[in-house]
Amino acid sequence: MITINDVKQISKIISSENGISENDLSEDVSEIVYRTDVFECDDASIIDRHIDIEYSFGDYYEVHEDSPLFPFICALCNLSLEQEEEEREKVLWKSTR
Numbered sequence: 001m002i003t004i005n006d007v008k009q010i011s012k013i014i015s016s017e018n019g020i021s022e023n024d025l026s027e028d029v030s031e032i033v034y035r036t037d038v039f040e041c042d043d044a045s046i047i048d049r050h051i052d053i054e055y056s057f058g059d060y061y062e063v064h065e066d067s068p069l070f071p072f073i074c075a076l077c078n079l080s081l082e083q084e085e086e087e088r089e090k091v092l093w094k095s096t097r
Contacts, residue, residue: 002032002093006076013069014053014061030056032093034079056095 002010004026011026031054039046051063051073063069074080077092 002073002076007032007093010053010069010073013072017069025055028055028057029093030054030095030097031091032073034074034077034090034092036088038088051092056097 007029008024008026010032011024011029015023015025031052033052033054035050035052037048037050039048049065049070051070053061053063055061063073073092079090079092
């Protein structure tokens with residue numbers, strides 16, 4: 001499970017990736033969720049794995065599988081980079097406020 005210090009570190013990385021150095025949004029993170037979306041297309045399945053960083057003000061930041069932040073967060077949680085398809089959603093962190 002992710003700790004509040006991990007949330008601060010993740011928030012700092014997101015801010016630096018977006019060129020925002022002044023704002024620390026870690027206090028506004030309400031939930032971090034690993035999601036696997038499966039889309040059926042003819043005879044093939046398209047699998048989209050991503051992590052949603054959800055904020056208390058209703059916005060979210062999606063960390064795609066090809067982002068360097070994705071394996072970093074997975075490593076914090078001891079998640080396999082390719083979770084089982086059956087596990088469509090897994091809460092990695094939830095604010096207690």
